[in-house]
Amino acid sequence: xTKNFSYFMAKYLSTxxxxxxSKPIVTPKCMHMLLKSKYSxxxxxxxxxxxxxQERDDSEQKQQRLLKIAIIGVPNAxxxxxxxxxxxxxxxxxxxxxxxxxxSARAVxxxxxxxxxxxxTPGLVDSTEIKKYNLEKTFANDSTNAIDEADVIGVVHDxxxxxxxxxxxxxxxxxxxxxxxxxxxxxxxxxxxxxxxKQLLDLARLLTCDKNGTFNIPDQYIMTSEENIDHKYLxxxxxxxxxxxxxxxxxxxxxxxFMVSAALNHGSSNIKVSFLKKLELLITITVxxxx
Numbered sequence: 001x002t003k004n005f006s007y008f009m010a011k012y013l014s015t016x017x018x019x020x021x022s023k024p025i026v027t028p029k030c031m032h033m034l035l036k037s038k039y040s041x042x043x044x045x046x047x048x049x050x051x052x053x054q055e056r057d058d059s060e061q062k063q064q065r066l067l068k069i070a071i072i073g074v075p076n077a078x079x080x081x082x083x084x085x086x087x088x089x090x091x092x093x094x095x096x097x098x099x100x101x102x103x104s105a106r107a108v109x110x111x112x113x114x115x116x117x118x119x120x121t122p123g124l125v126d127s128t129e130i131k132k133y134n135l136e137k138t139f140a141n142d143s144t145n146a147i148d149e150a151d152v153i154g155v156v157h158d159x160x161x162x163x164x165x166x167x168x169x170x171x172x173x174x175x176x177x178x179x180x181x182x183x184x185x186x187x188x189x190x191x192x193x194x195x196x197x198k199q200l201l202d203l204a205r206l207l208t209c210d211k212n213g214t215f216n217i218p219d220q221y222i223m224t225s226e227e228n229i230d231h232k233y234l235x236x237x238x239x240x241x242x243x244x245x246x247x248x249x250x251x252x253x254x255x256x257x258f259m260v261s262a263a264l265n266h267g268s269s270n271i272k273v274s275f276l277k278k279l280e281l282l283i284t285i286t287v288x289x290x291x
Contacts, residue, residue, distance in 0.1 A: 065114045065279050070150035072143045074169045075123025077156045078189040081262035083107050083118045086272050092120045104142045109272065116275055119146040124171040147175060153184040154271075155251075159203055160193035167249035168207060174241050176251050185256040187271070192261035197221055200259055209252035216258045216274070218267035 071079045080092035084107070091107040105120040121143045122135075130139055147153055155172055159165045168176075176184060186207060191200060204215050256274060260267035 066117065067115070067152065067275055067279060068117045068119060068150040069152045069154050069275070070119045070121065070143070070146040071154045071156060072121050072124060072147070072172065072175060073156035074158070074164075074172065075125065077123065077158045078262045079123075079156045080105075080120055082156055082187060082189060082260065082268060083120050085260070085262040085265050085268035086116075086118065104138075104146055111272075111276060114276060114279055116272065119150055121146045124169065124175075126171065143175065147179050147182070151183070152275075153179060153182055154187060155184060155254075156187045156189050157207065158190055159188045159200070160190040165203060166206060168251060170245045173245045173248055173251060176253070177241050177244060180253065183255050184251070184253060185258065185271075186251070186254045188257065188259045189262055191218075191221055191259050192264050192266065204257050204259070207250040208254050208257060209248075209250045211252035216256060216267065216270045218259065218261075218270070220266055221259060 071083060073079050083092050084090050087107045087109045089107070092105050104122070107118045107120065109116040109118070122139050124143055125133075125135065125139050127140065129135070130137065153176070155168070155176070157165070157168065157172075186204075188200065188203060188207075194200065200217065200221060201215065258267060258271050258274075260271070262268055
């Protein structure tokens with residue numbers, strides 16, 4: 001009897017020991033929940049707290065939205081003034097003097113769970129101008145680097161200059177051709193200096209090759225009544241671009257055209273509103289796609 005009892009007891013203890021080793025009483029997940037709930041005596045609270053935290057993390061990840069916008073243009077077009085007008089703060093240096101912006105800068109506009117990052121760049125110049133005005137060598141690459149980082153390209157064009165307002169600068173067109181796969185928009189700046197309101201629509205049609213019908217005009221001015229390049233083929237590409245740019249005065253792939261006066265804060269808020277709406281639409285489409 002004693003022998004049988006010892007046999008069964010040994011077998012029982014062996015079974016219990018093996019079950020403890022193979023299936024720990026407190027799993028890592030349970031331990032995490034216990035530590036997180038500060039040893040709450042209510043087990044259901046532990047699971048609820050963990051589930052709530054997980055849902056909150058997932059919700060925060062879904063709500064994080066970021067859009068980077070590179071602002072390019074020729075010197076004194078009003079790029080820095082435009083960015084300051086949009087974010088309502090004087091972050092980027094500006095003045096009437098040409099080449100006030102000597103290096104890239106950025107301004108961040110946070111609206112709820114959305115961040116718009118505006119990348120300010122020095123005016124586009126060629127190698128001759130860099131030598132002539134003794135400019136930093138970074139002038140040649142700052143705009144390209146900003147476009148590489150950005151999601152969208154914004155071109156600022158000065159409509160007050162009667163000598164250059166009827167065509168986009170060849171240096172601007174070159175970059176648009178090199179990065180033709182990226183979304184872009186046109187900003188007609190200094191519209192307060194135009195005497196004729198009719199010129200705005202004519203310029204918008206001309207600079208978009210009459211392909212864009214979406215013109216964002218401030219109420220005050222409404223008329224009543226580089227993808228990566230293989231250096232082996234760089235010269236050939238440049239020749240092809242020169243031919244395209246030579247026979248072009250505008251760009252037909254602008255998604256939007258904004259008419260603003262950055263100095264007077266007219267119309268610049270339309271840019272911010274437009275991007276916020278597009279981000280909302282993008283998030284909605286993404287959610288429906290996942291469903």
